[in-house]
Amino acid sequence: MRGNLSLPTASAVRNLGILAHVDAGKTTLTERILYVTGATYKRGEVHDGTTVTDFDSQERDRGITIFAAAVGCDWDGHRINLIDTPGHVDFADEVERSLRVLDGAITVFDAVAGVEPQSESVWRQAERHGVPRIAFVNKLDRAGADFDAAVESIRRRLHPAPLAVQLPIGREGGFTGVVDLVRLRSLVWADGDGDAAVAEGPVPDALLARAHRRRRLLTEAVAELHPAALEEFCAQGSLSAGTLAAALRDLTRTGEAVVVLCGSAYRNRGIEPLLDAAVAYLPSPLDVPAVRGMFDGEVRERAADPRAPFAGLVFKVTATATGRLTSLRVYSGTLRKGDTVFDAGARRTERIGRILRVQADRHTELDVAVAGDIVAVAGVKAARAGATLCAPDQPLVLEPPGTAEPVVSVAVEAARNSDTGRLATALARMVEEDPSLVVRTDGGDGGTGQTVLSGMGELHLEVAVERIRRDHGLAVSVGRPRVAYRETVARGVSGLLHRHVKQDGGAGQYAHVVLDVEPLDPAAGFVFRSAVTGGKVPRSYVRAVESGCRDALVEGPLGGHPVTGVRVTLTDGATHPKDSSETAFRTAGRLALREALRASAMALLEPVAEVTVTVPQDAAGGVLGDLAARRGRVSGSTVRGGVAVITATVPLAELFGYATRLRSRTRGRGTFTTRPAGYAPAPVR
Template identity: 50%
Template sequence: MKATSHNLPRDKVRNIGIIAHVDAGKTTTSERILFYTGENHRMGEVHDGRATMDFDPQEVKRGITINSAATTVFWRDHKINLIDTPGHIDFNIEVNRSLRVLDGAVVVFDGVAGVEPQTETNWRLADKYHVPRIAFINKLDRTGADFSRAVDMIRERLGATPAVLHVPIGAEGEFRGVVDVLRRQALLWPSDKADRPVEITAVPAELVERMEAARAVLLELIVEQDDAALAEYLEGREPSIEALQACLRRGTIAGAFVPVLAGSAFKNRGIEPLLDAVVDDLPSPDDVASDIGDDAGAPLAALVFKLIADEHGQLSFVRVYRGTLRVGDTVLNATTDKRERVSRLYEIHADKRREIDAVEAGGIAAIVGVKDAATGDTLCDPAHRIVLEQIAAPEPVIDIAIEPKTQADQQHLAHGLQALLREDPSLHMRYDAESGQTILSGMGELQLEVKLEDLRARHGVEVITGKPQVAYRETVTRSTTVRHLHRKQSGGPGQYAEVELSVEPLERGAGVQFESRVVGGAVPREFIPAVEAGVNNAVRMGVISGHPVVDVKVTLLDGSHHERDSSAMAFEIAAATAFRSAMRQAAPVVLEPVMGVEVTTPTDHVGDVIGDLNRRRGTIRAQEARGNAAVIDAQVPLQEMFGYIGQLRALTSGRAQFTMQFDHYAPAPATLQKQLIAA
């Protein structure tokens, strides 16, 4: 008899993610959660390659999380579906698609560094998907750790309101526990050993005043969530702990504030209260508003948010929003209008699978048998078609040319690339007709390096690669309107299509938008999709430099057709030609990706680092002290950042480090524009 994933009521289910900047201790926190919940009997460590959640060979080799990994644990009679996500910016699509389907998140902060660039990016994604959060200030045992400063950074850099639940006991190497501000008690971990239970004791005398001050701020913040609790508090009577906890939960779910906890995952301190907060403060599926209903007995609606291809076929991870998904069901992929059969269902624990027979609304599971699904597709009851909001993938900023090493590799390359593209929507591929090369585009050098290794290890394809290149884009800076007639006559049926297109610039990040304002049948309705297809073809190829076009709106205003000679192909050709002509008349420019760069350096090297960034066309946005180091926040064109790590190490005797992530596209300098257009 197979297990079923709906053996607990939904109010006892938590779907959460662990998110953080790289090296904040996210996977270590996940490993401790597995141990304390009894899922693992020994703890894996990232540094020794034995972390349960980092099971991919490349994760073991590199010591970082590359793929989001799912597992299910139980705490205080609650079921927690947990997804551990990567911290490196190159794999941010994993965070994006995980947050799309999760109800809550634990954001892990490095107690020394505080809020780091990738933390900000992930925080904005959580804002976008309205995901309630708990903040866990980790690594408080490290030299330079500062809990209060990390809390201030959450307030100042993330624009969030911290609800501070803990006061650390001890600092840096002497960190040994926390004060539970709400319950006025101390939680002490007498040793680093995970099998030693937490001790609940009286609050140390030297921390009572600090605790009471923090508690007064906390209570004023949370009682606003309930009129009765607020009235009681204003009358000078303190609401019960149960009432205050209910206020804390309500405000967290509403996004009014973010509970902040303290700990050191590596030293096994703070995990039990973190799990308690997940259960007490983060939402169940019942707490999350849904505009489609969430009844388990209603027609099915589920979202595919991740794909894995292995030797057994495609594994599709889904979040069920409505209805119940069962083994043997025939479902409609509302995105592709294809019907598919669910042959098997699994509850996933990292690289292990437990077969189940059904998953209800609010649950997360993996399907085998749905062959044509892609990330962001909706699976639904065939009789009740519905399309859920898709998952938007970021635009790639770096290209690499690849070609098969041998003729045998040529045959397998297309298959391997298609598998990679299905798994990772932030990867793009195009064929360069001039060079005859396949161009693979991604978010960074590390991502492309990992994917090429996947091609070799998983698909047996060896490739030759060119140097990484910047993924430039084209756009327009003014509006224009063009009318174009495509007419061809050569013996048989002719070709006739006339279109009038307007092209206008959009704000950065808006993409390409198409609209038809044709009235009266000047362009028959059945040919309008062909006009859009022609525009999209031209967009992909570019016009002035061969790079894809972004941030333009194209409007079909008018046109004409011929009863016999008009066809979809004729309108596609006419639209592509008209678009290219309009682009050239609309003051086109080439855009280059500009990166947000944060450099952490010893203070005696600040001048050298800033001078080097300026030489790279960088703009310094801010500089601040962080412990005994300086942190420089800059914007630098990606073109100037290749090989930066070597130069930075040389400038600082290997003592500085940096992080980089895409910030925005901006017009390239005039000299670079000319080079790119002439190339």
């Protein structure tokens, strides 16, 4: 298909993500948004495997979102580019890459559970990227749904100023609509399957006094935070709908407050006012600061202007049956089919074969994309996620999205020797698409030579291996999962002297260094500093010593694991007028730190996870005992409505197979979620 060029101005574009804990209703909400806006003509269902964004076979089989999927729709004269992100912690890297290119987000919460562990994780991710959010409390039609409790959990765990702009009409199965507190009107959806249009009317008499009281609380909270609103509030004792909406817009974009709406995506209730709020309160590309990049040490800025030099950031690479698709956010300039662009990081040129408007796994061809748009391009052969594509005569490198270190590994090998090459090709393609996967050859632990696949969790690796089997038709055998241990310094050494001297004909090598090694918090990683005075070691050689120390941290003395939590100070050194070089000092730094680590008291660290287990109250005792047997430390336990919610910190190595064990212990009624909680000392083995 080819779409006519009909691009809205950047002020009428909203680049938004849907964020939430797993099973809070992100994908269902995305489906209803597409349905209400006319982008689709049939409502897809997660349980039927008919959703637009969960189009991968594994997503449909497992009933969860695995890959971030981009879709688009039009609402009230605005173009909305939506990315439905995964909710499972193992796929947090997909969320990270999506947030890097988004201007705003809709965060979805379960009206029964409130803020859940992964809700908090994705909220913090958005906070790090400075992405403004509005909140949607979903599933108000469920038994036990409590809008006020959900808002309070947002206040307690995420943000000090959640501003509820709606009041539910009815409870649980009787939820039929909302009261709009900004304009003091009711919005009601007819009983039935939820296909009826929203009916606007006056606030029901039974809710009128409560609605006025809630609006008063809302205006007071806004006036406390917004100077212009405070001025009107002091003068008139209230706020007009226009002033209140403008203040909510400002507070949302600065992050000082978060607007909270409610509804039931499954019942198709609350979608229209949510879209209105997204358009009204969340920023357009023109409302966010111009992006800044670097090239050859020079800072360069790009505004969201179609006339500026082209600059775009690649955030996803997908291999399809028809070729490689590269998804990117256009930050400035105009991109046309056939253009030659520059991959500034790799310093190579690429040619744009086609420009595509993406609707999950369907595409419409465009002739041009402009600043503020999110599109996919075909023809780019080598650009990876995080690459900057730009005008060849105006190069810059934008900051790429971060990638977390993998914590779980498995050994994989082809079932037939003849398929070894095909397996290597399949793994290389998967790593290209998903940078949070790492492939290496195991040279440690006796040098097995096995191919090791590392990822963010057990499910992440299960999905990756299944893709090898399904998409590439390869039979593979998989070893038992292993966690990624780290080593750290428990007690360091001072004044360790190392002299590197090499003379075998021609120019020699000479470097003399003295190091102090001290322990640090493992989260601090590695810190290097120089205390050398009098120019005994030139600055370029100091940098070489630091590089050598970093080389030494790749394998620690306990078991060849990476070393973290160490401060190294170069306290003294000496050079030779002819034989000293950066290479010699890098070698000296590496060998000196290796020697220092062997002389230090080292400790082994293992990854731990915060686990939240939800079980019937009568099964809580057995679950607590099982967590204790897995070296878990329980940090909290609450009971609500006959359901126990237990929070504990458990070593990741002890969680392999826990899902099966929990189902068996609770007769299928228990569920659990995890999120990374850093590293902790491991028992001596």
